[in-house]
Amino acid sequence: MSHTLHRQGTADNLSGDYVLLAMSAKGVNAVNSSYALKDFFSIINKHDWANMGEVKVGGAYIASFQDIVGGVRDTSVAHAVFRDKDEFARVIAQVKKADLGLSVTISGLLGNLNETLEANGIKPHTVEVSLGIKGKTERLPHGDLLQITTMCGHGMVSQALVRKTLVDIKRGRVSLEKAANLLATPCACGIFNPRRAQLILEELMDTWCTDEP
């Protein structure tokens, strides 16, 4: 389950994309872990998050914070996304200080993640990296679209929805911010980063036509 891996993008726009998730291990320490998971969400909500969520309830662009926390169970995976490295570092510091005992995994540019951990005196435990896409890659849509769709690792954000938002923005039917927020709604885990999507959409406004493959 590598849903926060394989996010595509440029070094520039990936530097505004930090995912954090917390969970207990089934059959090991899951019993009654929901209290700690709720504490984790409380820490997240004190910071400038870009998204958060729990898959059974949904992300923050379709569910309220109260609904997300209310839906937490022992088996939940708590997700949050940040756009700013310094804010992300402050969250990591708070999560470490809370000493919840939950397993915490972070995603982003490895160099930035390691800097954050070092600043907080945390030694990384296990690392996972993407080796790219194999097979009939010629069937894939344009890489610009993949930068947005791959922010939902479960593949819930369709390329057609991205294409529609691009057309709607160009025709003045919707603002960049609202379009980016709409793209976040199918991502049930709340790991889609609409603020990063907004930056990508803004960039594409100058270069994207409607007839790209």
Next chain:
Amino acid sequence: MRINPGKCIGCGQCRVFCTMGCIAFVRKEKGGQVQCRVDEDECVDCEVCLRAKACPTDALEQPPAVWPRSVRGTFSNPLVTHKETKVPGRGTEEIKTNDVTNRYKHGYVGISAELGRPVLGARLRDAERVFMALAPLAVEFEKQNPLTSLLADPATGKLKEDVLDEKVLSCIVETVAPIERAAEILDALDKVAGEIESVFSVDIISRVADDLSVPALEMLKRGKRPYAPNGKINIGLGRLFIKGAGC
């Protein structure tokens, strides 16, 4: 997923949410009412269109799926929890709880190939091709992974015959092996990539050594195998006893 023709008004609001792009406009005769129809063979039952609440007439309907169609929803809809793993989604907890499970030990790597990701989806026949490419290497397929449970013969990598034509949004062939075996596993994945109809995304997992080096990344650099600059790190905060759990 199906669209009830008695309710559909052909507005097409559902189409853009379809992850597989398999909702089309149709009409029975020239000049007749335009409606939307799902190509059910291409549909993976992810239910994104349904959850989007885009249909103004509630024409979208998810019929109860029986075996083998039922595997589509369990692999494609992250809201469905697998009976085998008790985890929603397609895979396992992998590195996310490795600090308490020690699933990936020092000296070992996890290597996964996620069929259908990104965007395209995949028939399980493609997953079988990857399994069959790796099985001769005697790698260990992750037993907790729901796709592994569909193997008819782990020794050959053959899947159950009746699921081969089923299409899913994605599914993961997940292995664990000594790091010395990593290069031949990656070579086998490179080779089978030319034989599949869709795509797969590859990842590698490694424990961090005491000196903070990452053996898998060192191995990749030595082999001149490129990897993405972004990745995932389990930061080692997990403990056997969780705060407030009272145990």
